[in-house]
Amino acid sequence: MERLSEGPVYERCLAALDEHIRRYFVERDIQATLAQYHDNAVGLGTGRGETAMDPASLREIVRNDLGGYTSSVELDIKTRAFYQVTPEVVISQMLLDFSITNNTHRMTLRESRHNLVWHLPAEGDPRICHVHVSFPTDLHGEEEPYPLKELEEVSQVVDELIHNRTQSLTESYRRLEQMVVRDRLTGMYNRVRIDEVLEQEVVRASRYQRHFSVIFLDLDHFKQINDNHGHLVGDKILKSLAKHIQGNIRETDTAARWGGEEFLIVLPETELSEAVQVAEKLRQAFEVRPFQLDGYEIPVTLSMGVACCQDGDNIEAILTRADKALYRAKANGRNRTES
Numbered sequence: 001m002e003r004l005s006e007g008p009v010y011e012r013c014l015a016a017l018d019e020h021i022r023r024y025f026v027e028r029d030i031q032a033t034l035a036q037y038h039d040n041a042v043g044l045g046t047g048r049g050e051t052a053m054d055p056a057s058l059r060e061i062v063r064n065d066l067g068g069y070t071s072s073v074e075l076d077i078k079t080r081a082f083y084q085v086t087p088e089v090v091i092s093q094m095l096l097d098f099s100i101t102n103n104t105h106r107m108t109l110r111e112s113r114h115n116l117v118w119h120l121p122a123e124g125d126p127r128i129c130h131v132h133v134s135f136p137t138d139l140h141g142e143e144e145p146y147p148l149k150e151l152e153e154v155s156q157v158v159d160e161l162i163h164n165r166t167q168s169l170t171e172s173y174r175r176l177e178q179m180v181v182r183d184r185l186t187g188m189y190n191r192v193r194i195d196e197v198l199e200q201e202v203v204r205a206s207r208y209q210r211h212f213s214v215i216f217l218d219l220d221h222f223k224q225i226n227d228n229h230g231h232l233v234g235d236k237i238l239k240s241l242a243k244h245i246q247g248n249i250r251e252t253d254t255a256a257r258w259g260g261e262e263f264l265i266v267l268p269e270t271e272l273s274e275a276v277q278v279a280e281k282l283r284q285a286f287e288v289r290p291f292q293l294d295g296y297e298i299p300v301t302l303s304m305g306v307a308c309c310q311d312g313d314n315i316e317a318i319l320t321r322a323d324k325a326l327y328r329a330k331a332n333g334r335n336r337t338e339s
């Protein structure tokens with residue numbers, strides 16, 4: 001048996017083997033692959049103990065193999081050799097690694113041996129008359145020419161890991177967001193978030209000539225409440241006020257703790273008169289609902305300053321007007337709304 005490394009027979013067999021690789025591993029074309037087989041081709045696959053002692057069985061194995069995994073198989077051919085047995089018979093030997101993939105994962109099987117016995121007719125292309133394939137597939141179950149089940153299981157594990165990781169990242173992001181944009185005591189937005197909302201509204205107002213309003217809202221005589229009942233009671237009142245505000249504004253409105261006992265509400269698409277109504281509703285509802293503490297009531301009232309954006313307003317201008325209105329509400333006796 002002579003090893004071939006050049007010459008017309010070598011070239012002919014090399015071309016035939018390349019064609020076989022293309023049809024079988026790349027295109028996974030059953031008919032085109034079978035067309036390369038000699039009518040009497042038989043074979044065996046040692047990896048799975050498969051034998052095809054008659055041509056029909058070999059063709060059946062090829063059909064199952066190509067039909068079972070229809071995507072291209074990626075090959076890394078390590079060695080390739082041709083041996084001439086007789087003038088009409090050549091054996092090709094290949095040692096290769098091949099990889100299969102599904103949507104999420106890739107698996108490589110190493111050291112698969114493919115030996116083919118080729119018949120070289122006087123005319124026409126070489127035909128395969130004997131196949132000896134050693135797939136490393138006996139590890140992967142009797143019925144599987146490729147380790148699809150194992151790949152599927154690995155993919156599921158990876159999917160689960162990704163899912164869990166995404167969930168924990170989402171949770172971390174949520175906690176981080178809480179820390180950055182929320183006030184710790186009341187859970188309301190803080191200045192960071194309300195500043196963003198104000199910026200958006202100012203841009204929208206100037207671009208689309210839309211109006212929005214703001215309400216500054218401040219607890220009256222809160223220092224006294226703290227002094228008389230303690231800081232913890234003060235905290236509870238702030239929390240209850242936060243709840244009161246959140247429960248009485250629209251979903252499209254944004255409320256935030258501006259600082260201390262002062263809150264800011266931004267009301268998109270709202271004219272001054274409408275914003276004053278909202279402020280009054282909040283103020284009156286709070287006034288008639290004194291804070292309950294251990295069986296007795298602490299009357300708590302609110303002062304409000306309302307302003308509506310005007311042409312050319314920037315954030316500072318509108319907040320200054322609302323703040324001045326709030327100052328007037330305090331100066332005019334508290335528990336009232338000014339605009």
Ligand SMILES: Nc1nc2c(ncn2[C@@H]2O[C@H](COP(=O)(O)OP(=O)(O)OP(=O)(O)O)[C@@H](O)[C@H]2O)c(=O)[nH]1
Pocket residue numbers: 185218219220221222223224226230231232233234235238259260261330334
């Ligand atoms: N309990 C509690 N008190 C706070 C908090 N933040 C600010 N305060 C208190 O709120 C009080 C605000 O006092 P002032 O600015 O004098 O206002 P005020 O007593 O409400 O008086 P007017 O606004 O003029 O009606 C201070 O005593 C602060 O210590 C807080 O998170 N918790």
